[in-house]
Amino acid sequence: MTLGRVRLTSYTRKRLSALAHIVHIMSTDKKRVQFRAPNRLIDRADALAAVLGEDRTDVLVTALREYLQDAAHDDALTQEIAAAYYDDEITFDQLKALVGAEEAANLRVLKQQLDEDFIDEVADA
Numbered sequence: 001m002t003l004g005r006v007r008l009t010s011y012t013r014k015r016l017s018a019l020a021h022i023v024h025i026m027s028t029d030k031k032r033v034q035f036r037a038p039n040r041l042i043d044r045a046d047a048l049a050a051v052l053g054e055d056r057t058d059v060l061v062t063a064l065r066e067y068l069q070d071a072a073h074d075d076a077l078t079q080e081i082a083a084a085y086y087d088d089e090i091t092f093d094q095l096k097a098l099v100g101a102e103e104a105a106n107l108r109v110l111k112q113q114l115d116e117d118f119i120d121e122v123a124d125a
Helices: 010-026 039-052 056-072 075-086 092-099 101-124
Strands: none
Touching (some): 039 056, 075 092
């Protein structure tokens, strides 16, 4: 892909996409979080932030977003998420945040079908 005379690498395109997402997130509500992490991990995040000209928070938010996005496409994890939804351990809104609106809608329909089948089985017993 080229932008004017500049040829964009896949890494640059990915970073631009992440930046667009960050801008979108910056316009929405944010929640302050605090956590402990190994020094070596934070040192690596700081070094990457320096290379990219970002701050640590941007690097950590991008890493967390990409991890969650990848997790949503992991079949085994998606099954665990679905099971948690079926068992009412997470809400539909939490499900949607984890797997996306379309997959969440599919899982809600399946849950309703499973619930109806269960009711039918109990009624027939």
